[in-house]
Amino acid sequence: MTPHQQLEAGASSLGLALDGKQLVRLMQYLGLIQKWNRVHNLTALRDPQKILTHHLLDSLAVLPHVRVNRLLDVGSGAGLPGIPLAIARPDWEITLSDSNHKKSSFQQQAVIELGLSNVRVASGRVEEIKSGQKFDGVISRAFAGVGEFIACTHLLLATAGRWYAMKGVRPDEELAQLPAGVEVERVVPLTVPGLDAQRHLIILKAV
């Protein structure tokens, strides 16, 4: 199976109806990661099949569980999960935040080359984003413990918004130490096609 066919099969087993253009864009994004990885250390993964499963499909796996219009991806790195989500959901407005200038430059380049008019790159620490801008969803993958993730973004979340923490093994210790006024709405076990590892999406809200 070619990586393109694997992506198509993976997306369909996640229940996602992606059209041909979206699949091509996702493959172009994979190509950009590979190209920039030669110079900047965006990801430790080099094998395109691994980038596909561990980054692209892993990011897309949360899609059926996220309900947003304006989404902030904190500590987005190479644009994960924000860029795959933006390709799959052109109707969502997505902001990518990363404190590392090289990562933000890559994100900006990817936005231009992929023509993602629904993505904005906010270069710098997430704590520096003006709190006047509210998001109805804030997501992160491999960023920080749940408590820290909430602490550094709580001023950016709209009143009825949700945090989405993408985790591997269910982080029971982190969930036992949530800040006051925050509760878990749902813990969603995820199956990522081609990835034999535990994944959980933790959905949290302010109460």
Ligand SMILES: C[S@@+](CC[C@H](N)C(=O)[O-])C[C@H]1O[C@@H](n2cnc3c(N)ncnc32)[C@H](O)[C@@H]1O
């Ligand atoms: C381990 S990487 C994860 C990248 C990506 N989310 C992924 O899943 O591949 C964590 C990222 O968080 C960024 N980061 C750390 N502290 C940050 C902060 N306060 N605000 C924004 N980004 C931050 C780092 O520069 C790094 O790119």
